[in-house]
Amino acid sequence: MFKKILIANRGEIACRVAATARRLGVKTVAVYSEADAAARHVKACDEAVLIGGPAPKDSYLQWQRIIDAAKATGAEAVHPGYGFLSENEDFAEACAQAGLVFIGPPSSAIRAMGLKAESKRLMEAAQVPLVPGYHGADQDPALLRREADRIGYPVLIKASAGGGGKGMRAVFKAEEFEAALASCKREAINSFGDDAVLIERYVQKPRHIEIQVFGDTQGDCVYLFERDCSVQRRHQKVLEEAPAPGMTEARRREMGEAAVAAAKAVGYVGAGTVEFIAEQDGRFYFMEMNTRLQVEHPVTEAITGQDLVEWQLRVAAGEPLPLKQHELTMHGHAIEARICAENPDGGFLPATGRLDVARWPAHVSFERGHVRIDAGVGEGDEISPYYDSMVAKLIVWGEDRAQALARLDAALRDTHIVGLQTNVAFLRRCAATASFAGADLDTGLIERERAVLFDQPGLPLQISAAAVVAHTLAKEASLQTRDPWSARDGWRMYGASARRFDLEAGGVHHEVLLSRHHQGGMQLTVEGQSLPFAVNSAGTESHELLLGEGLGQQRVMVKTYAQGERVAVFAPQGSAVLSEIDPIAHAGDGAAEGGRLTAPMPGKLVAFLAQPGDKVSKGQALAVMEAMKMEHTINAPRDGVVAELLFAVGDQIGDGAELLRLGS
Incomplete structure (x- = not known):
C-alpha cells in the first residue's frame, strides 16, 4: 500500500478519499485554488499545496503544477477524483512519466473510451449492443445534418469528448438542427477543448442504467451490479438508486457481462462505469464509459458493503481485486439525492452564496449507514461560481425500496440549508411523485411530472x-x-x-x-x-x-x-x-427599475443574440451566459427595442449585473 497520495480534486470526493486513506494508514496531500484556501478538503488532508487562481483553468486543470506538488511532497500516487483531470489521458500519461501511480485506468483506456465515436467502434467490435447513430470523424455540418435526417428525428447531438450532460442537445425537428449543433459545439469546445460531436437516435422513454465495473492489473474484471440514474434534468442526474427497479437476474447478468466485455476490450484497470440506455422492454444499448469513479458510487457501496475508494487504492497499489465475481452479493436498496445550489423553478439556474445554515439529518454516518451525507462544504462556507453547483450527496439505505423511500423523505425533511437557493424541496417532491414512487422510470420523468414538481406552494x-x-x-x-x-x-x-x-x-x-x-x-x-x-x-x-x-x-x-x-x-x-418587516425602516423602498435585463447568476458572457435597435418579443433569447460549466440562455422579460449592450462577449459578470437596456 502507498505511504502518501496526492488528491488532485476538491469538494466531497477529496474529503472522501482523504477519510478512506486515513483509515488505511495512508497520508494525503491536498491541492487547492485561491478560492479554496479554507475549504474542507484542505483541512481533511495531512498537507496542502496552493496551485493557482480560482478558475479551474488556473488551478485544478493545471496538471503540471499538480505533478510538481506530488513530487515536492513525496507522494507516490495521484487520485484524480471525478471531474477536472480524472479522464484526461495526457495527465495520466504525465503521471506515469513522472514516476507517479495514477489511481485510475491506463491512459490508453481513457483514450479509447474518451472519444465517444471511437468507443462506439470498439464496442461494436466487442459485440456490445449499440444505439443506431453516426460516429464518424467527418464533422462537416451539412453531413451531420444529412446523417440526422437519415437516422430520423428526434436525434441526440453529443460532444464526442464530453460527459456530465455538457455539449448535449436533443433535436426534435429538422429545422432546429443547425442552432442546436452550433450551441452544442460551442459548449463542447469550452468544456473539453474539442467540438467534435456524434449523433444518435433519441430513444423514446429511455431508462439510464449503468454498471459499476472494476479491473485489476492481473487481468481480472468484475461488475458490482447496476444503478438506475434515469431521473435527470438537463441531462444531469438528480436521483440515483441501486439496484435498478424491475431488473431481473437474467438481465442483470447480461448487462454485467456486456459491461465487463467493454472494459476488457480496452484493458481497463480500476473503477469505471459502463452506461447503457435501456428501452422499457429491457433492450439496452451502450452509451459511453466513464473512466473514473462516479458521483453516485455510494449507492453501490451501500448495497454491496464494499468501499470502492479502498478498492481503488488497493488495485492501484498492484493488489488483486478484493473479491471475485461469484463472491459479490447485494442486500437492500439505496437511493442518492444530489443536493445542489440551484433554483429548480428558474430553469435550474445555479445559485451562489454563503451557507448561513447547513444542518443535516440526525444519525448521519460518513461510512455506510441508514443515512449518509457526503459533503465538501458546511455551515459558513461559500458556494462560488467557479465550480460545480453540488453542495452534498444524501444517501439512504433500506431493507427494500419502500423503506429507502421513507428514509429519503425523512432525511430531506431534516436537511435545512439557508443562505442560498437549493433543490432540497424539489428533490423531496420528485421522490414523492407517482412515477418515482411507483418505479415508472425514464429520463423524461421530471418533464412528465412538471405539474407537481414546479411552482408549488410552500409551507402554508x-x-x-x-x-x-x-x-x-x-x-x-x-x-x-x-x-x-x-x-x-x-x-x-x-x-x-x-x-x-x-x-x-x-x-x-x-x-x-x-x-x-x-x-x-x-x-x-x-x-x-x-x-x-x-x-x-x-x-x-x-x-x-x-x-x-x-x-x-x-x-x-x-x-x-x-x-x-x-x-x-x-x-x-x-x-x-x-x-x-419594519414598515418605518422601509419607507420609500420599491422604486421601479423598468427596461433592465440583469444576469440571474455570476458567470461569463458567451453571446448576445440581439443588437441595439433590434425589436424583441417577450421570451425571446437575448443573451447566453456560462456558469458552473453550463450554458444558460437569458430571455427578454417583455416586448421592446434593444437600446444598449453593457458588456462585451467574454466578460465575467456578477450576479444581478445589468446586461442590456430595453426601450419601448
Missing part, C-alpha cells in the same frame, strides 16, 4: 407565520431581564393586548395579529382567520406550535433560522422564507 402561511411569531417571542424572551417594566409580553391587568406583525412572503405583504388575553391565552389572526395559539420553544430555533383547539388542534414541530429580517422556517409539511 398559517404555519409559517405562526413560526415567525414563535421565533420572535422566543428571541425576546431570551433577552428579557427580570425587570417587569422592560418585558415585551403585552401583559395587561384587564382585557387583551394586540400586536401586529408585518410579514412578507414571495413579495406579498401579510398582516398578522397576535392577541393576548389577561388570563394568559393567545390568539393568532392570519388572513382574517383567527384561532387559539400556543407555543413551546426550546431556544430560538426549535418550536412546538399548537394551532386551534379540541379535535381540530394542529400540532406542528418547526425549526426557524433568522438572518436579519429574513426567517427561514422548516416543518414536516415543507419550508418557507419570510421577512419580518
